Amino acid sequence: MSRIILASASSRRKEILQNLNLKFDIVVSDIEEKIDKQLSNEENVEKIALEKALDVAEKTNDTPGIIIAADTMVVADDILIGKPTNDQEAFCILKSLSGKQHEVITGICVFSTEKNRKIVSHRNTKIKFATHSDEVIWRYIETGEGRDKAGAYAIQGLGSLFVDTIEGCYTNVVGLPITLLCDMLAEFDVHIL
Numbered sequence: 001m002s003r004i005i006l007a008s009a010s011s012r013r014k015e016i017l018q019n020l021n022l023k024f025d026i027v028v029s030d031i032e033e034k035i036d037k038q039l040s041n042e043e044n045v046e047k048i049a050l051e052k053a054l055d056v057a058e059k060t061n062d063t064p065g066i067i068i069a070a071d072t073m074v075v076a077d078d079i080l081i082g083k084p085t086n087d088q089e090a091f092c093i094l095k096s097l098s099g100k101q102h103e104v105i106t107g108i109c110v111f112s113t114e115k116n117r118k119i120v121s122h123r124n125t126k127i128k129f130a131t132h133s134d135e136v137i138w139r140y141i142e143t144g145e146g147r148d149k150a151g152a153y154a155i156q157g158l159g160s161l162f163v164d165t166i167e168g169c170y171t172n173v174v175g176l177p178i179t180l181l182c183d184m185l186a187e188f189d190v191h192i193l
């Protein structure tokens with residue numbers, strides 16, 4: 001089987017891929033994630049996932065294989081929200097999400113450097129937050145859990161306390177939509193089951 005490379009520093013993406021019993025290496029991309037205002041939200045996450053994959057392809061050009069890269073963002077009121085840069089920003093993000101619905105979009109790129117073929121796609125998941133007081137939001141921020149997460153929360157952790165309802169793929173919110181990824185890998189003759 002082809003060498004599989006996860007182009008991500010995210011421990012969540014690593015865990016999701018490990019759950020599929022796939023053998024893979026990790027090579028981290030260090031591109032700057034730039035949003036292009038001319039593109040749609042979906043096109044932006046796909047573009048960034050593609051840029052991560054291309055960066056790792058360059059770093060691994062001595063050993064071809066299949067590169068998996070992803071990018072996750074939150075969209076609220078049609079504004080793309082990435083990771084908070086500080087606690088005050090985390091508060092503003094969580095306050096703006098409180099009591100409302102938002103979307104989490106993950107773009108994925110699967111790039112076979114052996115076949116010189118790449119596919120990009122994305123998934124959307126709708127999340128409705130319960131309403132929380134400023135005090136509760138600050139107590140959550142103090143846990144530090146949301147610091148490296150898009151939208152300043154982690155559905156897989158204490159952030160689940162904010163989530164009233166979810167419509168769509170759960171692993172998409174954590175950073176790697178499993179069913180979509182499996183369909184994309186099948187295009188490269190990698191079958192999980």
Ligand SMILES: Cc1cn([C@H]2C[C@H](O)[C@@H](COP(=O)(O)OP(=O)(O)OP(=O)(O)O)O2)c(=O)[nH]c1=O
Pocket residue numbers: 007008009010012013028029033070071072073074083104148149150151153154155156159173174175
């Ligand atoms: C909304 C949400 C996001 N996240 C995470 C998924 C992503 O890791 C992160 C969004 O940042 P990304 O830029 O997509 O990924 P990353 O910087 O963590 O890793 P890399 O670029 O090296 O692949 O937010 C959660 O873990 N739980 C959640 O509930």
